[in-house]
Amino acid sequence: MSPHPSDTVFVLGGPILDSDRRGFVEDHMVVIADGRFVGIEPATLLPSDAARVIDVAGAHIMPGLIDSHTHLMSRSGVEADPRLITTSVVDAVIMAKRQIESGVTSLRDPGCKHHGIHQFRREIAEGRVIGPRAYTAGPNIVGSGAPVDWRNHFVDGADDVRRAVREEIKAGADLIKLVLSHSTADSDWETCLRYLNDEEIAVAVAEAHLLGRRVGCHCEGLPAARAAVDAGIDVIDHGLLLDEALVSQMADQGTFYVPTLWAFSTDTHLNVGKTIPPERAELYELKVAGPHRESVQRAMAAGVKIAAGTDPVHWIPARDAMVRELETLVAAGMAPIDALLAATEVSADAIGDRRLGSIRPGNYADLAVFEGDPLTDLRALARPRLVMKDGETLVDLRHDQAAADALWADIATGLPASDRQPELWGQRK
């Protein structure tokens, strides 16, 4: 007699990523019941009368990937032209489906121009739209006068900040997003603009924590990042120029770091997002992309918890955006197993929902099954054969090579699936 109910699902036939062992285990199976993981069990325990068995035929089985920094509705110009609201929704529908087809089953969306993103999260949760489980922030909170061209909460002083945090949470925010600083290649990094003062940052973090929400921040340059870490912020997004003292403080405090390294690379700006003109590429590499990479290397060496985020602000990415971020992190020195955990378990921790990101008992049964061994070739992650969310199969390409080839055609190019409106980097006033 099987100890498992008859509707239990058994996924087997390939190595399984076991986060506790920091590696893949052979000859095991993933057991799923009622949309949750029962656990990883030896394959020899497969009940002889098991009705629901999914054989992945040698493919690698992982928890679903988590994108720690992506924007489903980042269409520019919505604030000025309401017709673009429709476009942003259509973008989001396309993008959410592509994420699932990329093996991404959860995401963190840190910042949208409007509160519609929270409703989109619900539409996904209710199954009306195919997409990852989303954790969403509404408009960013930023000091008045900041030269950021997005729709934001513009605030002045502690009371304003507190009100903005409360309003965002009332509107449905899972997390709070601050915009603390920006740079251009012409910036002096030591004095790059600060958009919130220390008191305002501290109030935002304290109020969000009081209301049970995490806080992330768009942050470029050391002074703003230091102030945010001093205030106990949960996540530094981008960061860009963190020094030895700060990365060691982040490691001590357990501050998460989502560097979005690929999105900030010169090649991405030049060839994918087309957000810098060719004549600015050298300066960008020298002043931004190169120092950012070194900063991420310092964070790796210090043991900072680094989560993987793609940040495709200006385009709908090709299906290998997450692979590109992981390849960029590994090229910068991250061990491949740490890259896999950055896109699963560490991202789950950065979001703050431990029911994600690992095949542990009770967790959401989100799985992605890949052809090839991602530890020796991260590109394998661009080819999900099977994607499951809440125990439900959303993608199954195991027996349809023509459909798989058609779906994966875009990953050969890496080019975006569609353009949005590029905002040229370096032209901020």
Ligand SMILES: [Zn+2]
């Ligand atoms: Zn972003």
